Amino acid sequence: MPSSGSSYRLGAALLQSLAxxxxxxxxxxxxxxxxxxxxxxxDADIVAQIARRNxxxxxxxxxxxxxxxxxxxxxxxxxxPAGATVLDIGSGSGLLAMAAxxxxxxxxxxxxxxxxxxxxxxxxxxxxGLSDVITVFGKPSTELDAERDLGGRVxxxxxxxxxxGLIGEGLLPSVRHAREHLLAPDGIMLPSAARxxxxxxxxxxxxxxxxxxxxxxxxxxxxxxxxTRGHFPVRLDTWPHRFLxxxxxxxxxxxxxxxxxxxxxxxxxxxxxxxxAQALVVWFELDMxxxxxxxxxxxxxxxxxxxxxxxxxxxxxxxxxxxxxLRLRWSDFTLRLSL
Ligand SMILES: C[S@@+](CC[C@H](N)C(=O)[O-])C[C@H]1O[C@@H](n2cnc3c(N)ncnc32)[C@H](O)[C@@H]1O
Numbered sequence: 004m005p006s007s008g009s010s011y012r013l014g015a016a017l018l019q020s021l022a023x024x025x026x027x028x029x030x031x032x033x034x035x036x037x038x039x040x041x042x043x044x045x046d047a048d049i050v051a052q053i054a055r056r057n058x059x060x061x062x063x064x065x066x067x068x069x070x071x072x073x074x075x076x077x078x079x080x081x082x083x084p085a086g087a088t089v090l091d092i093g094s095g096s097g098l099l100a101m102a103a104x105x106x107x108x109x110x111x112x113x114x115x116x117x118x119x120x121x122x123x124x125x126x127x128x129x130x131x132g133l134s135d136v137i138t139v140f141g142k143p144s145t146e147l148d149a150e151r152d153l154g155g156r157v158x159x160x161x162x163x164x165x166x167x168g169l170i171g172e173g174l175l176p177s178v179r180h181a182r183e184h185l186l187a188p189d190g191i192m193l194p195s196a197a198r199x200x201x202x203x204x205x206x207x208x209x210x211x212x213x214x215x216x217x218x219x220x221x222x223x224x225x226x227x228x229x230x231t232r233g234h235f236p237v238r239l240d241t242w243p244h245r246f247l248x249x250x251x252x253x254x255x256x257x258x259x260x261x262x263x264x265x266x267x268x269x270x271x272x273x274x275x276x277x278x279x280a281q282a283l284v285v286w287f288e289l290d291m292x293x294x295x296x297x298x299x300x301x302x303x304x305x306x307x308x309x310x311x312x313x314x315x316x317x318x319x320x321x322x323x324x325x326x327x328x329l330r331l332r333w334s335d336f337t338l339r340l341s342l
Contacts, residue, residue: 009132099113110154162177178263201270208243211238280318315341
């Protein structure tokens with residue numbers, strides 16, 4: 004544990020590193036703002052740097068995930084009534100908005116909080132001749148106004164805003180807001196429910212992705228103060244690991260009815276082997292309705308979604324046949340575990 008003096012200095016350094024990042028961004032932005040937009044070449048280094056920073060690489064893996072794409076398209080074709088008005092939260096490239104239009108929606112509004120992606124979506128949609136049916140807003144759904152932007156509450160809410168641990172992209176606050184302000188009463192939600200499942204797991208290899216003790220004979224464990232406390236993505240089958248429990252339900256959300264607020268619960272997991280659990284590995288089941296469920300369990304390595312590794316503060320001993328009790332807390336974006 005750092006002393007209180009060094010805690011203070013760590014806190015100050017944290018703020019300093021944030022300020023440094025913001026200064027660099029501000030400098031880059033002011034250089035760019037003095038450039039006429041039409042003279043910005045897509046090949047310019049600065050454009051590439053901004054694109055790399057602002058558009059996560061997983062967008063490519065995601066759009067190449069055929070199981071995901073086909074599942075979403077099938078769900079929209081089965082779930083959108085002909086002539087319905089649709090709001091798609093999180094346009095990305097415009098895929099779901101275009102699928103909704105093709106499925107028979109009379110009007111589709113899609114919003115993307117990343118303005119660069121929103122502009123790409125506008126172009127993709129235009130290239131498919133769908134601009135008269137689809138309107139793209141380059142802002143977060145929480146800034147949409149039903150009357151001003153949607154022409155009234157919509158019949159169907161569509162979204163694919165889930166990360167490896169379900170909630171990391173803000174599914175809960177986005178759906179909470181949209182349900183209250185943007186969707187008609189009894190409107191259709193795609194997805195309508197989501198579950199999280201998990202297993203106790205031990206893996207020295209994965210542990211070492213987020214924890215350190217010594218290096219070159221020196222104690223460098225102070226690095227652990229900046230380790231990730233919440234869930235993070237891990238492609239479990241690529242690392243040696245041992246499961247210490249069967250798969251069990253972890254969380255369940257009825258997206259139409261549940262409060263979708265942050266919360267906590269106790270998990271009681273029957274251990275199936277003796278060992279030391281270092282984490283709960285989790286994956287979701289996203290119920291898109293009409294038989295379409297998207298999921299990223301460890302035995303589905305084809306999914307672009309990895310699994311979520313929810314680290315334990317300290318390893319927990321397990322004994323086959325006995326149960327392990329853990330406290331799970333979820334905020335709007337993160338899953339955390341404690342004893
Ligand atoms: C996982 S991607 C999916 C993109 C696209 N719907 C698809 O399925 O190919 C989610 C996108 O939603 C955007 N996003 C997440 N929450 C949002 C919100 N509340 N409002 C607007 N955009 C959001 C992210 O920036 C990201 O580009």
